[in-house]
Amino acid sequence: MATAELVYPLAFPKSIAHKCEICGKTASRMCAKCRVTFYCSEEHQIADNVGIHDKICPTLATLRSKQPFLPSEEERRDRDHEIREKKLHLIEVTRMIGERHVFQNRYDAAIPAALASLKLAMDVYGPRSVELIPSYLILSEASLGLKQLNQCWEYLSQAQYTVLQQQNQAPPAITSQVARNMAQLSIARKDYDEAARHLANDIYDASLYYGTEHYKVAGGYFLLGKVFKLMNRLEVTESLYTQVTQMWYYHLRRLLQSRVVFSDMDAILGKNDDEDEEDETTKSSKLDLATEAEAHNTLQTLLAYRLENHHGNPMIQELNKIYHCFTILYFLARDYIQVHDSMNKIKDCNVKEIDDDQQRILKFLDQLNRMKSLMKRQQQEN
Amino acid sequence: MAQTSISRTKSKAKTTGKKEHSEFYRNVILPSVTYKVGSLLETKDVALTYKKQPSLGKVDIEKHRNSLQRELSIDMLRQGYHQSFRELSTLLAWQKEDRERLATEHPLYRRPLLDEEPDKLRFLCVYLNKAEEAERKCQYSNMFKSYLEVASFFIKSDDYWLSDFFHKKCLSLTETYSQLDSELSSQAYFHVGLSYERQGYLGDLLKALEYFEKYREFGGNYYEGRINANHQLVRIYTKLAERQSNTDALKYITKAYEASIQTDDKKVESSISYKLGLIYLEHNDIDSALKYLEQYYNYCEQVNDHEGFGQASEALAICYQRKSNVEKSTKYLTKYLQKVSTNANDKQYVKACSALGLIDAALGNYDSARKYSKKAYSISLNKKYPDLDRYRVLYGIADGLKLQSFFKDRIDQMNTHALLEWKLTRFENYLIKSKP
Numbered sequence: 001m002a003t004a005e006l007v008y009p010l011a012f013p014k015s016i017a018h019k020c021e022i023c024g025k026t027a028s029r030m031c032a033k034c035r036v037t038f039y040c041s042e043e044h045q046i047a048d049n050v051g052i053h054d055k056i057c058p059t060l061a062t063l064r065s066k067q068p069f070l071p072s073e074e075e076r077r078d079r080d081h082e083i084r085e086k087k088l089h090l091i092e093v094t095r096m097i098g099e100r101h102v103f104q105n106r107y108d109a110a111i112p113a114a115l116a117s118l119k120l121a122m123d124v125y126g127p128r129s130v131e132l133i134p135s136y137l138i139l140s141e142a143s144l145g146l147k148q149l150n151q152c153w154e155y156l157s158q159a160q161y162t163v164l165q166q167q168n169q170a171p172p173a174i175t176s177q178v179a180r181n182m183a184q185l186s187i188a189r190k191d192y193d194e195a196a197r198h199l200a201n202d203i204y205d206a207s208l209y210y211g212t213e214h215y216k217v218a219g220g221y222f223l224l225g226k227v228f229k230l231m232n233r234l235e236v237t238e239s240l241y242t243q244v245t246q247m248w249y250y251h252l253r254r255l256l257q258s259r260v261v262f263s264d265m266d267a268i269l270g271k272n273d274d275e276d277e278e279d280e281t282t283k284s285s286k287l288d289l290a291t292e293a294e295a296h297n298t299l300q301t302l303l304a305y306r307l308e309n310h311h312g313n314p315m316i317q318e319l320n321k322i323y324h325c326f327t328i329l330y331f332l333a334r335d336y337i338q339v340h341d342s343m344n345k346i347k348d349c350n351v352k353e354i355d356d357d358q359q360r361i362l363k364f365l366d367q368l369n370r371m372k373s374l375m376k377r378q379q380q381e382n
Numbered sequence: 383m384a385q386t387s388i389s390r391t392k393s394k395a396k397t398t399g400k401k402e403h404s405e406f407y408r409n410v411i412l413p414s415v416t417y418k419v420g421s422l423l424e425t426k427d428v429a430l431t432y433k434k435q436p437s438l439g440k441v442d443i444e445k446h447r448n449s450l451q452r453e454l455s456i457d458m459l460r461q462g463y464h465q466s467f468r469e470l471s472t473l474l475a476w477q478k479e480d481r482e483r484l485a486t487e488h489p490l491y492r493r494p495l496l497d498e499e500p501d502k503l504r505f506l507c508v509y510l511n512k513a514e515e516a517e518r519k520c521q522y523s524n525m526f527k528s529y530l531e532v533a534s535f536f537i538k539s540d541d542y543w544l545s546d547f548f549h550k551k552c553l554s555l556t557e558t559y560s561q562l563d564s565e566l567s568s569q570a571y572f573h574v575g576l577s578y579e580r581q582g583y584l585g586d587l588l589k590a591l592e593y594f595e596k597y598r599e600f601g602g603n604y605y606e607g608r609i610n611a612n613h614q615l616v617r618i619y620t621k622l623a624e625r626q627s628n629t630d631a632l633k634y635i636t637k638a639y640e641a642s643i644q645t646d647d648k649k650v651e652s653s654i655s656y657k658l659g660l661i662y663l664e665h666n667d668i669d670s671a672l673k674y675l676e677q678y679y680n681y682c683e684q685v686n687d688h689e690g691f692g693q694a695s696e697a698l699a700i701c702y703q704r705k706s707n708v709e710k711s712t713k714y715l716t717k718y719l720q721k722v723s724t725n726a727n728d729k730q731y732v733k734a735c736s737a738l739g740l741i742d743a744a745l746g747n748y749d750s751a752r753k754y755s756k757k758a759y760s761i762s763l764n765k766k767y768p769d770l771d772r773y774r775v776l777y778g779i780a781d782g783l784k785l786q787s788f789f790k791d792r793i794d795q796m797n798t799h800a801l802l803e804w805k806l807t808r809f810e811n812y813l814i815k816s817k818p
Contacts (some may be wrong), residue, residue, distance in 0.1 A: 193460075197441070200459035203467070204452060212468045221464060228462055235518045236462035243464060 003032040021048050034061035051112030091120045098138045103293035107145035114138040130170050133159045140181050176205035192231050199224045215251035218244045249321050252328040320346050324354050454507050466510035522559045549573040568600035591618050615641040632661050652681035668701050696737045732758045748784035755780040
């Protein structure tokens with residue numbers, strides 16, 4: 001890499017021994033831009049660069065460089081505070097990047113990002129805190145994706161041990177996530193009973209935290225359905241998948257309805273929304289990347305299941321629900337071409353709600369097109 | 383000498399409890415190494431047996447740590463019964479919310495939360511699972527039956543909120559899946575009607591009425607169901623009539639009568655006709671009253687129900703009296719008296735006498751009125767009947783009415799002196815004697 005610089009381990013002062021970011025071996029290369037990140041080999045450097053280092057290089061430089069001595073206590077406190085804030089921000093950023101990599105199935109890029117977030121979190125919170133668990137979870141998902149089951153098991157055990165140590169302080173949302181990932185590992189190991197047990201724990205915790213009809217619990221139900229399908233008990237799968245469809249359907253419809261439709265129009269016309277208003281209204285109705293990816297995957301699997309298992313007479317209502325969910329999903333992600341596609345797949349639908357929603361969407365798209373053509377004409381005139 | 387003997391007895395008392403060890407044993411064998419090694423071996427055995435014990439598996443550890451609700455929910459989820467899990471959590475959350483809403487001194491608080499009653503929870507879970515299993519296989523009648531079982535269990539344990547909930551579930555099942563056996567659906571209506579009736583408010587009673595009507599409708603092909611439905615309807619109508627004002631009461635009782643005819647039970651029918659008669663009497667509709675009261679009268683005569691017979695005769699007498707048909711009313715009452723006079727001290731006899739006395743007083747036959755009410759009063763005085771005051775009052779009234787004309791004469795003549803004398807003694811002779 002152009003930004004690499006060779007360093008000699010023996011040249012460092014006695015107490016300093018730089019280790020590789022990825023594997024922890026003695027480092028012989030250094031990133032030339034920030035000069036504080038070290039690697040043992042070119043592959044590791046490339047992997048880290050692709051994963052995360054590109055995006056956080058300058059920030060790392062300020063964080064890891066040796067701080068000059070400040071004379072007053074106050075100034076030192078302020079500086080420490082600043083550094084902590086930066087680290088916290090960085091933890092979030094690295095986690096998000098790691099998650100995005102996982103959704104896009106780029107597992108080898110996800111690992112450096114998650115590792116970076118883990119190290120920063122350990123710095124800030126200490127090695128035993130509950131805050132490290134999300135990083136562990138990303139690492140476990142990535143290693144599962146790379147089929148390294150033992151690594152995955154290690155990371156998850158770490159997460160579980162942390163939960164155990166802080167028994168009453170781990171919020172159920174986190175324990176449910178841990179259980180979910182453990183279940184995925186068990187599925188990969190073909191230990192379906194264990195998986196069912198973990199998923200039961202997951203669903204219970206998630207229901208406790210979010211409420212029994214929340215869409216976050218749907219992930220657990222979905223995996224449980226998968227487990228029963230692999231155990232060949234299809235009637236259970238059937239009822240579970242129906243439930244999942246129902247939950248996502250409900251959630252997406254709610255998003256559609258609560259979404260302030262005109263904020264989109266305003267954005268086109270160049271108006272500025274009130275900062276506060278947007279936060280309040282769109283917080284609950286935002287479809288963030290994680291949920292979107294999850295919904296997409298889930299719905300596709302559900303659709304495939306429905307189409308393959310009922311060759312003769314598919315449950316039309318269920319199919320329509322799934323297609324409608326797709327419609328809303330594409331609409332919220334502003335993928336308007338797909339919206340029309342999936343709307344056309346809905347046949348024979350007698351449900352008033354779906355019709356209502358479709359009318360709304362069509363009306364909105366119509367207005368959008370008209371606006372766009374108006375603006376084009378204006379531009380042409382100008 | 384004495385001291386040594388005491389010490390000897392002391393040491394004897396000590397060692398009798400334990401095994402008798404000789405001195406040699408105590409001083410030579412016990413401290414020896416071989417003995418110590420032997421005891422070590424014993425402890426080693428103990429350690430080995432401890433190790434051989436099976437260690438708790440993960441699942442068992444969890445069982446000890448988790449709350450009952452959590453454990454049951456996880457069990458259900460592991461087997462895939464997610465609907466049951468959701469039902470359970472909603473029920474428990476609902477109960478807690480309810481408790482929080484009510485004030486803390488509400489008597490309901492004394493009963494433990496459902497969380498803490500393991501057998502009820504387990505029973506509930508088992509049957510919820512059965513219901514879910516049945517639903518998956520589309521065996522809706524089985525599902526219905528499991529819900530019904532749960533509801534009846536909770537009725538027995540006095541948890542009406544739960545049994546009502548499950549009865550309503552049965553009802554919604556029948557409404558969504560109309561191919562269900564009509565017998566089951568009629569049962570659903572019956573139970574829901576009962577639960578509304580139990581709650582006791584007027585609106586609830588009306589709702590209960592609706593459901594009982596539906597019960598009758600659906601139980602149409604099913605003989606016993608129909609009979610039962612009509613019984614319930616009769617009950618509900620009478621309750622409603624008791625609560626409501628007069629005009630509505632009449633409507634309800636007539637409806638109750640119609641229902642009672644269909645119950646094929648003469649007893650119910652005639653008691654309702656009695657009530658109907660009374661209501662008509664209140665509304666001064668004498669003819670219809672007569673019709674129904676006569677029906678009741680005939681029935682009581684058939685069945686030899688003395689008390690009912692007495693009530694009927696009284697009522698009939700009042701009717702005829704209102705119609706100013708003197709002979710008929712006296713006829714009924716004398717008949718009643720005759721029937722009851724087999725046992726002169728019977729309560730019925732007393733009632734009959736007082737009734738006759740009342741009628742006579744209304745008709746103006748003060749002498750016979752006085753005679754009968756005096757009889758009633760004296761018997762009830764002897765027997766210490768609870769209605770004593772009533773008879774006493776009636777006797778007094780009859781007495782007074784008898785002397786009424788004399789009293790008026792005295793007042794006309796302004797003969798205050800004679801009146802005062804009479805008032806002092808209240809003997810009849812005073813008044814009658816000085817009649818000019």
